[in-house]
Amino acid sequence: MGTLVKALLQIILIGYVLVALLFWTLSDGVLFQPPNFQPQTIPGMIQIPLANQQKLAAIYLPQPSARYTILFSHGNAEDLSTLYPFLKLLTEHGFSVFAYDYPGYGQSTGKPSEESTYQAINAAYQYMTTELNIPANHILVYGRSLGAGPSIELASYSPCAGLILENAFVSAYRVYTHWPLIPFDKYRNLHKIAAITVPILLIHGTHDSVIPIWHSKKLFAHATSPKQAYWVEGASHNNVLSVAKAAYWQAINRFVTSLTKTGKE
Numbered sequence: 001m002g003t004l005v006k007a008l009l010q011i012i013l014i015g016y017v018l019v020a021l022l023f024w025t026l027s028d029g030v031l032f033q034p035p036n037f038q039p040q041t042i043p044g045m046i047q048i049p050l051a052n053q054q055k056l057a058a059i060y061l062p063q064p065s066a067r068y069t070i071l072f073s074h075g076n077a078e079d080l081s082t083l084y085p086f087l088k089l090l091t092e093h094g095f096s097v098f099a100y101d102y103p104g105y106g107q108s109t110g111k112p113s114e115e116s117t118y119q120a121i122n123a124a125y126q127y128m129t130t131e132l133n134i135p136a137n138h139i140l141v142y143g144r145s146l147g148a149g150p151s152i153e154l155a156s157y158s159p160c161a162g163l164i165l166e167n168a169f170v171s172a173y174r175v176y177t178h179w180p181l182i183p184f185d186k187y188r189n190l191h192k193i194a195a196i197t198v199p200i201l202l203i204h205g206t207h208d209s210v211i212p213i214w215h216s217k218k219l220f221a222h223a224t225s226p227k228q229a230y231w232v233e234g235a236s237h238n239n240v241l242s243v244a245k246a247a248y249w250q251a252i253n254r255f256v257t258s259l260t261k262t263g264k265e
Contacts, residue, residue, distance in 0.1 A: 073147030
């Protein structure tokens, strides 16, 4: 009986190792899904030099009366051209906006990876603070879906006014496994969020089947800085704004008002 148990344990161990290796080998292909159509050039596009002669496509939409500039990191299957109408909406609601495409997305060159998205958001942040002279305490870091990863990474060590996360996730692999089964996970957002000291707003659709709402609720529970949450009843992954309508902007305005009250501006 002991020999049988030992053999079964060996089979389980081998199976686990094979599954882990499969995750490691295929994860980037599953995790990063750039739009499969020809990227469009939009007015005012900026090309920021990166290492290895790569370039980061970005856009800056100033709003003269804005107190805050949003540094926006988008989700999967999006780029600046598809995102442009939403970015314009942000300016109409009183924000200046700086958005960028990850390497391999839109007109940004290079290959998408966890590390390259971190490099991209750092390059965007540096451009904002040095080239555009935007004070760090006037920058709102805003990550949607995949964009939560680089946004949490940046906010965990760079000064900013606050962090907004929409349909965020605790880590990349746990979107697929639920439990922390793979040791070398990517985008360890749950671990990093406790290091963030600026106020945080989490927004999530209650019917999100791509990244279920428990991800944002767990992030909310682990955040130690001042925090707010807006759970959009009935919304799925890609229709939070269309379901929430005016309440979406009201939640953001409440959050921004709280920044002024706590002196985080």
